[in-house]
Amino acid sequence: MDVASFPALRFYRKDGSVTRYRGPRRAAPIEAFVKRALKPSVKNVPGQQLANFIANDDFVFIAKLQGESESINAYFRDFAQEYSDRYSFGITTSESVASNGVWCYNNIDRTQHAATDLNDPNALKKLLNLCTTEIIPQLTRRNEMTHLSSGRSLVYYFSNNEADREAYVKALKPIAQRYAEFLQFVTVDSGEYPDMPRNLGVRSAGGLAVQNVHNGQIFPFKGDAAASPGQVDQFIVAISEGRAQPWDGRFDEGQEAHDEL
Known part of the structure; x- marks a missing residue:
């Protein structure tokens, strides 16, 4: 049935035609897909x-x-x-x-x-x-190379909670629109990318970090990004003006991050 990976969804009609579902494995997008297929x-x-x-x-x-x-x-x-x-x-x-x-x-x-x-x-x-093209898309295995090679610096928001990521997108969308020429905002399901938060200086499974793709510098944000978009805006301005210090590869307790950094 031409299934390359699981889980997979197919819509079969009486005439024998088949439509492949390409969206996220969540109830609302699947429901919308079925309505379109009908x-x-x-x-x-x-x-x-x-x-x-x-x-x-x-x-x-x-x-x-x-x-x-x-x-x-x-x-x-x-x-x-x-x-x-x-x-x-x-x-x-x-x-x-x-x-x-x-x-x-x-x-x-x-x-x-x-x-x-x-x-x-x-x-x-x-x-x-x-x-x-979404203003703040979710990073996935399918689109990661597109975003990583866009030439714009990346603003990652990590969370393993879907509702939390949606609240962040709603709160940060105006800021992401303002900086769209220079920054690509993305959300990341930290359950799908378990090593990425720590590699970008985010101590827990949730948080925000800015990565300058031109020089590799990383700037972890301290605070609740979804609840304080104004502080995220100020943080981005501080980075652009050289007032924010990049992460040195160590966490607050003095514990080093992964060797590859």
Whole structure:
């Protein structure tokens, strides 16, 4: 059944088609996946239903067309077929639309983006990458190389508690947006990466550390990052101004960290 790792989820239809689940193994994303799988990959959405449709999923793509356009319609439907297991897709047709285009609504970060040059064969892929990139993603084995090689310094938040990580993301999102050009904020499930907190100067399974990817310096944060975003902001400013001292590889008790540091 083409299972590469466990646990694995597949959605089987009566016609024999199969859809692979690629999301996190949590109840809410799995429920959203099943709801999408039970619907057509693209829904025709009347104008009066547009607002409700947009609010119905974390990421929603809407093709807004001036009239019947077979080429754009087919282009959008092929794209939706590829990604309908992860996102919702709709088409609305109206003579009042200024020009044909596709809009993506990111309801997690409350942002929206558009692609209006649909002659570009990569327009929708670019739109997808731009719209679905989370401001503070969770570091996983699948995406770790992308974030570690981004060229931006990393702000890690470690916790083995999902609710705690979600509270941190909610509290730190404005700060992460402000520093997005220079810093990549990520959360880390310390149960999945048990050695990483200690290697970055975080004594327990929970905490925050900043790593300068250019010179390797590490700056552990002392305090509750989720409860004090203002202090995290000041901490980042202190690092940028050279007022914060990098970690020397030792913990407060004088105990050395791992030899590899």
